[in-house]
Amino acid sequence: MSAPLATLDDDRTYEEIYSQGIIVDPAPHLEHSVRIKNVKKSFGSFDVLTGLNLNFVDDAITTVLGPSGTGKSVLLKHIVGLLEPDSGVVEVFGNDIWHISEKERQEIRKRFGVLFQDGALFGSMNIFDNVAFPLRKHTKKRESEIREIVMGHLDEVGLTRAVSKYPGEVSGGMKKRAGFARALVLNPSVVMFDEPDSGLDPVRTSLLNDLILKMHAEHGGTYVLVTHDIRTARKVSDYVGVVWQGKLIHYGETEEAFNSDMPFVRQFLSGDSVGPLGMD
Ligand SMILES: Nc1ncnc2c1ncn2[C@@H]1O[C@H](COP(=O)(O)OP(=O)(O)O)[C@@H](O)[C@H]1O
Numbered sequence: 001m002s003a004p005l006a007t008l009d010d011d012r013t014y015e016e017i018y019s020q021g022i023i024v025d026p027a028p029h030l031e032h033s034v035r036i037k038n039v040k041k042s043f044g045s046f047d048v049l050t051g052l053n054l055n056f057v058d059d060a061i062t063t064v065l066g067p068s069g070t071g072k073s074v075l076l077k078h079i080v081g082l083l084e085p086d087s088g089v090v091e092v093f094g095n096d097i098w099h100i101s102e103k104e105r106q107e108i109r110k111r112f113g114v115l116f117q118d119g120a121l122f123g124s125m126n127i128f129d130n131v132a133f134p135l136r137k138h139t140k141k142r143e144s145e146i147r148e149i150v151m152g153h154l155d156e157v158g159l160t161r162a163v164s165k166y167p168g169e170v171s172g173g174m175k176k177r178a179g180f181a182r183a184l185v186l187n188p189s190v191v192m193f194d195e196p197d198s199g200l201d202p203v204r205t206s207l208l209n210d211l212i213l214k215m216h217a218e219h220g221g222t223y224v225l226v227t228h229d230i231r232t233a234r235k236v237s238d239y240v241g242v243v244w245q246g247k248l249i250h251y252g253e254t255e256e257a258f259n260s261d262m263p264f265v266r267q268f269l270s271g272d273s274v275g276p277l278g279m280d
């Protein structure tokens with residue numbers, strides 16, 4: 001059974017929305033390459049996603065906001081096909097990704113770029129080789145061509161002087177920028193970011209956010225960003241979805257989320273200690 005369709009002027013009570021979640025599509029007239037339909041996922045007796053519905057708008061930047069431990073990373077792993085839902089559908093480019101072959105799933109994965117929390121670089125490869133890795137693995141391009149593409153991307157993220165450094169020799173911000181360059185190197189249609197702001201100071205966070213906006217403006221693509229950082233969400237997003245207890249409870253244009261009067265959304269976006277969100 002799927003959740004009832006909610007519109008932006010939903011007249012259900014907050015309690016109903018919290019318990020059932022919503023399907024709000026902030027831009028139903030636009031394309032959606034990634035759709036999450038009533039996805040449930042538990043680990044043992046612990047229910048993480050409890051009926052999540054979320055369509056991502058193509059060529060926009062959508063942020064999924066939620067407290068730590070709400071299942072944001074678990075959601076991204078479902079989109080890239082690393083985790084299989086217990087029920088529900090993960091639809092990518094029109095395919096239910098768990099009703100196709102592993103080979104087809106792998107083909108779809110090549111159209112994704114993912115920036116994991118720590119950049120997930122290979123410690124034994126320098127920055128250049130890390131960024132070149134997807135090209136060497138998935139294409140038959142000549143080394144001269146690879147060099148040109150890699151250097152182009154490293155230039156865009158401001159790392160041309162760090163090409164021969166190893167991940168252990170550069171700062172957290174540089175690792176993230178290298179991870180970003182690597183995520184973009186195959187010209188992905190969908191780029192996902194897992195807490196790009198984690199472990200960065202406010203200035204570096206702000207610089208990375210500028211970079212996300214610049215790269216999106218230059219290369220386009222559907223950007224899906226998960227974070228608990230409210231400032232990041234406000235700065236980079238076209239749309240904001242708020243997840244709580246494994247469900248989507250608000251979804252709309254960024255300003256709208258920040259003007260929401262739903263108690264949880266208000267509390268979370270203002271960082272207030274008073275409200276439905278407690279310590280547990
Ligand atoms: N592979 C796994 N096995 C068991 N529990 C997991 C697994 N992956 C995530 N979890 C649990 O699911 C919950 C949500 O995790 P996660 O998606 O990482 O949260 P966050 O929103 O902070 O990214 C956490 O309580 C985490 O411990």
Ligand SMILES: [Mg+2]
Nearest residue numbers: 072073194195
């Ligand atoms: Mg996480």
